[in-house]
Amino acid sequence: AQSVTQLGSHVSVSEGALVLLRCNYSSSVPPYLFWYVQYPNQGLQLLLKYTSAATLVKGINGFEAEFKKSETSFHLTKPSAHMSDAAEYFCAVSDDTGTASKLTFGTGTRLQVTL
């Protein structure tokens, strides 16, 4: 069974500071990993995905994530936070087995950006 653990349900950073949101996964097969962002009362928007190509993945809005197999991690970073980055962020895992390719999500990390 696959699972994702997001460390820190709330993260607060100052505008312009580094954003680091942590995600560790568990999977018995090579995983596909995703970061989604959710703004209040909205659906989820894909930020980036790892599908076994380059280990450093660049996404939208200046976000990137690095797949580290040895650490079973896929942490999300952004060099400089903007007020508009305040939202809920979800890490998710899927795999290439079976037919569904359903996503298993973490519990989310709420990012607060302060002036």
Added chain:
Amino acid sequence: DTGVSQNPRHKITKRGQNVTFRCDPISEHNRLYWYRQTLGQGPEFLTYFQNEAQLEKSRLLSDRFSAERPKGSFSTLEIQRTEQGDSAMYLCASSRDRTIYEQYFGPGTRLTVT
């Protein structure tokens, strides 16, 4: 892409009533997923369609829940005899075939059972 749409966006119902939600996927996507998200949690998988065939159902999907995707286009999710524990955001997502694992989510339907 016009995006995934869901209707209604909000539904308030009394316990014991039946409700039905609709999802319209991106037109060329043959995969459609339903997820449920409760407050403070990540979305949880409910069920999945490949075209019109429902290929997988989660244990979360009790007998009171039924989903359909006639003709492989839009999908409906019905909840019979609603309970307060059914209150949640119901999210629909669609994707192309398995070579592209990116799922596009709709805005969700927020259900409140009073």
